[in-house]
Amino acid sequence: MTNSIGELEDAEAILVVGSNTTEQHPIIGEKILAAVRKGARLVVIDPRSIHLSEFAEVFLRPRPGTEVAYLNGLINAIVSEGLEDVEFIAARTEGFEELKKSVAEYTPQKVEEISGVPAEDLEAAARIYAGAGSASIVYCMGITQHSTGTDNVLSLANLAMLTGNIGRPGTGVNPLRGQNNVQGACDLGGLPNVYTGYQKVADEDVARKFEEAWGVEGLSRQPGLTITEMTDKASEGELHALFIMGENPMVSDPDINHVREALQKLDFLAVVDIMENETMEFAHVVLPAASFAEKDGTITNTERRVQRIRKAIEPVGEAKADWEIIALLGSKMGASGFDFASPQEIFEEIRRVTPSYAGITYERLGTQGLQWPCPAEDHPGTPILHMESFPIGRGRFTPCEFREPAETPDAEYPLVLTTGRLLFHYHTGTMTRRSPSLVREIDRAFVEVNPADASELGIRDGEAVKVSSRRGSVEVNAKVTEKVGKGIIFMPFHFAEAAANTLTNSALDPVSKIPELKVCAASIEKL
Amino acid sequence: MAENNNELSYKLVPSTCVYCGTGCGVLLEVTGNRLSGTLPQKDHPVSRGALCIKGWSVHEFVHSPRRLARPMIRKDGELVETDWETALQAVATGLAGARDEHGPDSVGFFASARCSNEENYLLQKLARAAVGTNNVDHCARL
Numbered sequence A: 001m002t003n004s005i006g007e008l009e010d011a012e013a014i015l016v017v018g019s020n021t022t023e024q025h026p027i028i029g030e031k032i033l034a035a036v037r038k039g040a041r042l043v044v045i046d047p048r049s050i051h052l053s054e055f056a057e058v059f060l061r062p063r064p065g066t067e068v069a070y071l072n073g074l075i076n077a078i079v080s081e082g083l084e085d086v087e088f089i090a091a092r093t094e095g096f097e098e099l100k101k102s103v104a105e106y107t108p109q110k111v112e113e114i115s116g117v118p119a120e121d122l123e124a125a126a127r128i129y130a131g132a133g134s135a136s137i138v139y140c141m142g143i144t145q146h147s148t149g150t151d152n153v154l155s156l157a158n159l160a161m162l163t164g165n166i167g168r169p170g171t172g173v174n175p176l177r178g179q180n181n182v183q184g185a186c187d188l189g190g191l192p193n194v195y196t197g198y199q200k201v202a203d204e205d206v207a208r209k210f211e212e213a214w215g216v217e218g219l220s221r222q223p224g225l226t227i228t229e230m231t232d233k234a235s236e237g238e239l240h241a242l243f244i245m246g247e248n249p250m251v252s253d254p255d256i257n258h259v260r261e262a263l264q265k266l267d268f269l270a271v272v273d274i275m276e277n278e279t280m281e282f283a284h285v286v287l288p289a290a291s292f293a294e295k296d297g298t299i300t301n302t303e304r305r306v307q308r309i310r311k312a313i314e315p316v317g318e319a320k321a322d323w324e325i326i327a328l329l330g331s332k333m334g335a336s337g338f339d340f341a342s343p344q345e346i347f348e349e350i351r352r353v354t355p356s357y358a359g360i361t362y363e364r365l366g367t368q369g370l371q372w373p374c375p376a377e378d379h380p381g382t383p384i385l386h387m388e389s390f391p392i393g394r395g396r397f398t399p400c401e402f403r404e405p406a407e408t409p410d411a412e413y414p415l416v417l418t419t420g421r422l423l424f425h426y427h428t429g430t431m432t433r434r435s436p437s438l439v440r441e442i443d444r445a446f447v448e449v450n451p452a453d454a455s456e457l458g459i460r461d462g463e464a465v466k467v468s469s470r471r472g473s474v475e476v477n478a479k480v481t482e483k484v485g486k487g488i489i490f491m492p493f494h495f496a497e498a499a500a501n502t503l504t505n506s507a508l509d510p511v512s513k514i515p516e517l518k519v520c521a522a523s524i525e526k527l
Numbered sequence B: 001m002a003e004n005n006n007e008l009s010y011k012l013v014p015s016t017c018v019y020c021g022t023g024c025g026v027l028l029e030v031t032g033n034r035l036s037g038t039l040p041q042k043d044h045p046v047s048r049g050a051l052c053i054k055g056w057s058v059h060e061f062v063h064s065p066r067r068l069a070r071p072m073i074r075k076d077g078e079l080v081e082t083d084w085e086t087a088l089q090a091v092a093t094g095l096a097g098a099r100d101e102h103g104p105d106s107v108g109f110f111a112s113a114r115c116s117n118e119e120n121y122l123l124q125k126l127a128r129a130a131v132g133t134n135n136v137d138h139c140a141r142l
């Protein structure tokens, strides 16, 4: 997030797009509702009716995959009514004229044809967002999990810069990170192209710095493979060994049949996890890991706040913390620089090689945490990014053109399947589905179908159906509901026995390499 | 041991909820060596004493019977329990074997958005410094 969670309460307008906030980030959802109670104007854009859309002044329900079209449409409407922030554009940005030209054809009428959003609703949303003194954009996977995910995010940045909604309280472009430490895993170099703090592996100076810090030579300057690319390479027989820590690709990844085939081909697979999971079936070695309550460490939340977790109990059975497992393994492989006695010692090394974490210490974190960038021990942390300038100086508008999703409905697969999460469960369910209070709420997969589609197909509420795509099929019960529009079906992906990701498409965004989990063509039939 | 004394120790340990990226502040209730409950942390800058249903029950999975308790290794097609030394040696051999035979980029690592910063740091260091590949990624995109 460019801004902090608490600021949402004081925003004058909030645009929530592709985030079912009250279910996926309930406490942030609560802040948004608090803002509405205080008079903030709420715009919600989502292919499904969600809890927040009931509180929205304007609710847009576009066809999934048309994000660039309707975001360009919002920009078009703002510019044609002269609602852009002329001063901010002149002082802090570049490329406005090109942007203006590129959105000219995305009139609200044309956007209505593409996305199904009524032109006057789009204009009303544009006026609310651009007319507020401070307006915040909140988004999640509904924006990013598309083959146009990068363009979708750039379009949101265009919108915020156009209206000067960046660098002040209650504004910003605010992605909500789904899992508890996505932010930290990215910050700490758990990505194929960067070391910690987004320092590029291909940059010669950076590589030298890490060679010196780690006392090694010849670090690879060649960016590595993403998860989906590693899966492909494994199935082609080019990736031979895989080490999986705390992931369950047999449920979370797109096109599960393809994942299975890839894992079966590996010469060696090690799985480290706290719980039995579906991926272990293919493992040669399984190592038991300690849970968050059995170890010390830090995690970083969606507003860049680094926070402590603390050891409350001894590890269950013979489990060991993941850091300890990796440290032992490093030494076993004959590498130096892995003899750490505690997570705090590892954190001290992190600080030395990561400018944005340099000023953070365990002592300073206490029970309140600190928001990076925090470059020095006397630095208070950074609740709001880009207050004076952008890292690249001026903010650059990036024109984006609408492209259809990788897969669109046809005669054989006439519906659009979109996937998501539920309030009561977390990712692949290995933890939440072992939690009695959560399982009591819901423990079964389902598919949401619009009443019009249901009656055409002769499907009644609660009936068993088969949902199919080009990649596979699953059997679930139908939930007939107005929550989804005609032609759209929705499935949660938490449930391994009816895994939505058997159906999803692994087509990737060319830049971010994110798979298009939010759109694929599907069919549904009565069993 | 407290358990044998009829006098179970009780303490509250401040931590962070692990069920989403909001990062609400929790107090883990510890009775003996077991988690017995979760309470909200009142002065937390994000959650200010609130938690959602997932947060209130974040301790529940920890003592699940499906927790893995011992290392396992595959023998004759079956995963069987083993000791740490054997298991770690097998992993080291498996990874180093692929690297030596097919090159460092024939090895891959999945880091995790559910592990700590320190653990993600150490895993990418293992991939890059010990094996020599940048094939390290996690499920940020999923």
Ligand code: SF4
Residues within 6 Å of the ligand: A024, A025, A026, A027, A028, B017, B018, B019, B020, B021, B022, B023, B024, B047, B050, B051, B052, B053, B054, B055, B056
């Ligand atoms: S309490 Fe709820 S909102 Fe807060 S971190 Fe946990 S799951 Fe997320």
